[in-house]
Amino acid sequence: MKDKLESIIDRYNTIEKQMADQEVLSNLEKLKEIAKEYKQLEPIVITGKEYIKVLDQIVDSESIIEENEPDLKELAVEDLALNKKRKIELEKELKIKLLPKDPLDNKNIILEIRAGTGGDEAALFAADLFRLYSHFSEKYNWQKELISSNEIGIGGFKEVIIALKGVGAYGMLKYESGVHRVQRVPETETGGRVHTSAATVAVLPEAEEVDVEIHDTDLKIDTYRASGAGGQHVNKTESAIRITHIPTGLVVTCQDQSSQHKNRAAALKVLRSRLLADQKEKAAAERAAERKSLVSTGDRSAKIRTYNFPQGRVTDHRINFTSYRLSEIMNGAIEEIIEKLKIAEQQEILSAEIT
Numbered sequence: 001m002k003d004k005l006e007s008i009i010d011r012y013n014t015i016e017k018q019m020a021d022q023e024v025l026s027n028l029e030k031l032k033e034i035a036k037e038y039k040q041l042e043p044i045v046i047t048g049k050e051y052i053k054v055l056d057q058i059v060d061s062e063s064i065i066e067e068n069e070p071d072l073k074e075l076a077v078e079d080l081a082l083n084k085k086r087k088i089e090l091e092k093e094l095k096i097k098l099l100p101k102d103p104l105d106n107k108n109i110i111l112e113i114r115a116g117t118g119g120d121e122a123a124l125f126a127a128d129l130f131r132l133y134s135h136f137s138e139k140y141n142w143q144k145e146l147i148s149s150n151e152i153g154i155g156g157f158k159e160v161i162i163a164l165k166g167v168g169a170y171g172m173l174k175y176e177s178g179v180h181r182v183q184r185v186p187e188t189e190t191g192g193r194v195h196t197s198a199a200t201v202a203v204l205p206e207a208e209e210v211d212v213e214i215h216d217t218d219l220k221i222d223t224y225r226a227s228g229a230g231g232q233h234v235n236k237t238e239s240a241i242r243i244t245h246i247p248t249g250l251v252v253t254c255q256d257q258s259s260q261h262k263n264r265a266a267a268l269k270v271l272r273s274r275l276l277a278d279q280k281e282k283a284a285a286e287r288a289a290e291r292k293s294l295v296s297t298g299d300r301s302a303k304i305r306t307y308n309f310p311q312g313r314v315t316d317h318r319i320n321f322t323s324y325r326l327s328e329i330m331n332g333a334i335e336e337i338i339e340k341l342k343i344a345e346q347q348e349i350l351s352a353e354i355t
Contacts, residue, residue: 001051001091001094002051002052002055004098005044005048005051005052005094006052008041008044008045008048009045009048009049011041012038012041012042012045015034015037015038015041016038018034019031019034019035019038036106040101043097044094044097044098047090047093047094047097048094050090051087051090051091051094054083054086054087054090055087057079057083058080058083058084058087060076061076061077061079061080061083062076062080064076065077065080095350096346096350099346099349099350102170102171102174104170104171104174104205104276104280105168105170105171105174106167106168106170106171107169107170107205107206107207108163108164108165108166108169108170108205108206109163109164109169109170109173109203109204109205109206109273110147110161110162110163110203110204110205110206110269110270110273110274111133111161111162111163111164111173111201111202111203111204112159112160112161112200112201112202112204112270113126113129113130113133113157113159113160113161113199113200113201113202114126114158114159114199114200114202115156115157115158115159115199116179116197116198116199116200117197117198118182118195118196118197118198119197120152120154120156120186121182121186121195121197122156122197122198122199123152123154123156123157123158124154124155124156124186124187125156125180125182125197125198125199125307126156126157126158126159126160126199127155127156127157127160128182128330129180129199129201130157130160130162131330131331132329132330132331132332132334133162133164133173133176133332134162134332135331135332136173136332136333136334137164137166137169137332138332139332140166140167140172141166142164142165142166142169143163143164143165143166144162144163144164144165145162145163145165146160146161146162146256147161147162147163147254147256147257147266147269147270148160148161148253148254148255148256148266148270149161149256161270163206163269165206170203170205170206172338173203173338174203174205175304175338175341175342175345176201176203176304176334177201177202177203177304178200178201178302178303178304178305179198179199179200179302179303179304180198180199180200180201180304180305180306180307181196181197181198181303181305181306181307182196182197182198182199182306182307182308182309183195183196183306183307183308183309183310184307184308184309184310185309185310194310198303202277204270204273204274204276204277205273205276205277205280206269206272206273207269207272207273207275207276208272211272211276212272212275212276212279214245214268214271214272214275218245218246218247219243219244219245219246220243220244220246221241221242221243221244221264222241222242222243222244223238223239223240223241223242223260224238224240224242225238225239225240238260239255239257239258239259239260239263240253240254240255240260240263241253241254241255241260241263241264241267242267243264243267243268243271245271245275248275248278250271250274250275252267252268252270252271252274253267254266254267254270303317304316304317304318305317307326307329307330308326309326311324312324312326312327313326314326314329314337316337316340316341318341318344319340319341319344321337321340323336323337
């Protein structure tokens, strides 16, 4: 491990010098690229330097003990025990930090939320989830763009699709894909009975043209008049777009943009992202065939979380974690859940490597 860490530290130092080079500073794309790598290596380097220092201190302590100097031996024995304990702790940290990163983690995302079982109450819950993720993204100053929506009259959504652009967006929200269940008394319920409804969330890494190749001959594109709110423009122009990807049968519609051209571009963005997500799901399924995955980031049909309003609790079923901070979570405070899911996945990968 020491040789690997020294190699990483050398690379880190090289990048640091490059970032001060005038030629690199004048090339914004190159600077952005190496700054990203520098930031990724930094936590490994900090822990790695401490680990190497501890190894050196262990060697020094053992040398003093071997020399059998009475004045120093007792202190050296004590230092040796402390440093060996710290070495084990640092090795655990480094094993996690050295795990290969998901290359999609730094992608922007397409977030799709759809009402499931439960009628109007499911649509209202879909709107609640939309607000949850909107509040979450605002805390990190992510850019939000509405791509498509199908709103019902009482403030809910049958479907809403947005793009979220920000550093590490996919890496932070990829665990949110799946079925979210809510248990509460609907506003329309006069008897005070608790109802169970659901909404599905799909977090897709935003795909660039270089990530997914789409041939024009594979697309069937239809235009139609948009429906819903939108004034005269909606009623008089065929600005809405429906794109069918013939090889896979995937269908994407978009009508919320101001022109047919913009709706087409938005629909293609969603289609590319769905195709990239499908590729990722297939890869995840192949891995799952080899080992059962506890923390899934691919299966969008799995029930992952329950929001129980009468009890004020949120339970993530993948890791059996329950929080009684429901109000805060509904306002976007999901960092604790995300962190626990990341740790669970890391431990799972480490266990698989050992076995």
